[in-house]
Amino acid sequence: MKMFTTRSAPYFFIAPALILLFLFSLLPILIALLISFTDMDLAGLADYANIHFVGLANYTKILRDGSFLKAIGNTLFYVVFGVPFVILFSLAIALLINFGKSRVFDIFRAAFYMPSVTNVVAVAVVWSYLYNPSLGLFNTVLNFFGLPDVRWLQDPVTAKISLIILALWRAIGLNMLIFLAAIKGIPKSYYEAAQLDGAGTWKQIRHITVPLLRFAIFFVSVTTLIGWLQFFEEPFVMTDGGPLEGTMSVALFVYKNGFQFSEFGYAAAGSFILFFAIITLTLLQFRLQRKED
Amino acid sequence: MTIKQKSMQWLAGILLTVGGFLMVLPFLWMILSAFKPEPEFARFPPTLWPETFTLEHYFELFERMNFGVYLRNTLIIVFFSFLGMLLNAMAGYGFAKYKFKGREPLFYLVLATLMIPGQVTMIPVYLILNKMGLTNTMTGIVLPSLVGAFAIFLFRQFMSTIPDELLEATRLDGAGEFRIFLQIVLPISVSVLAVQGILTFIAGWNSFLWPLIIANDAKYYTLSVGLQLLKGQYSSNYGLQMAGSAVMVVPIIIVFLLFQRYIMDNYTISGIK
Structure with missing residues (x-):
């Protein structure tokens, strides 16, 4: 029994996914x-008659909103350091x-990748405990070496750094794998030639590996930049934007x-400014890359 | 190997051991702490190894705190994520192995969705689900992230390499198009299915945002939402929190360690160079 002809078959195969992507993207x-x-x-959600066209009012208002400007500043901080x-x-x-020649190094690969597969809430719960000012492991270790306590999540600037450390811990694995795959793609003959010329390990890394990883580095920097611009889960679960909006990101x-104040129009304006920033910065990166080539 | 090379190998090994230890330290701390009875948490300095081992936190989570329901909901989401993976595979196959009107523009449209940030679509998706009457339903939780452009892309890349002659021969034998997909295409694609399967499991198990936004009722909460709730309501019960985290993290680590070879290989398949 044939459900459909060869002509209509492709539409049958792509339709479900395409409809969902259309509807939700x-x-x-x-x-x-x-x-x-x-x-x-x-009110607008309950009855569409309550929705009014306000022109650019959301955009002009949000660009003068102290919280939003603070969120932009924090997001730039995340990007610049992250x-x-x-x-x-x-x-x-x-x-x-x-560089490692022994099989043991495969274990390291798994260890460094592991944080990438874990759930952000579970991780946040564990890290909140690690960062705990009096009972946490980090301050205990610092005290053990005679160092004073750090107010990991209680100070607006330190809290940003603490969140960057957490996000870094989660982000290393995936990007490490991308770099590893790229390194494996470099032909062995390049290194053999360099060895014949007497180049040491460090020289080989500097003059062969890193230059040939240009595309991988570019790829990772684009995706990482986009990721940090959308930085959301860690501040949401760990600090809820606090203290004093010190960790509030644009996202x-x-x-x-x-979702908390139900200002859908206002929030949508904020999200479009973020979208615009992402597109602009990504295009800028592509241009810089082309100039280098 | 010269002595210098040997010592360099050791140096790299030591650096990575220290780094790797720091990477897994939060997990070790979580697992060990989950076995400590609550009074032991007030101890200063904290005990690294639990003095008394207890399973009381796990019993409390599942007997008193609904974690059984959360676990069931999480597994339901994982199940639907696999259906979503099948839809992705179907779409990838459609784009890879058929010539049809609008193939190119439609495929570019799929790729274009990769660039749309989640923050922009978050509110409208909620409004759409609300309009469809799907808020506070399992369907509403599952639908927004059911299919994904990147997976469709990977399936298309892989399935383009399946020889046309093979499909044509099966067609001549009188097999229907969907049967060809199920009995020929899917078995050939087992390696890419393995990778996508693991990633799908991880994403489904970890899904947090849509369950949080869409579920108002505790009976639809997933483990991650339940844990978020626990973090807020029992913020000083560290044993309970660590046990809850362990329930979420340990299964995923086991799955990861069993199948990590496939995940690592994914990056050679996608061909990023």
């Missing part, structure tokens, strides 16, 4: 754009693992305005 973009020009809130650290650590670890601002 493409259509929402249009809706977000539309409601960002309205005053949609809970992106280089993620690249540096994952690249260094990938190089070290690749968390959008979530809070949307």
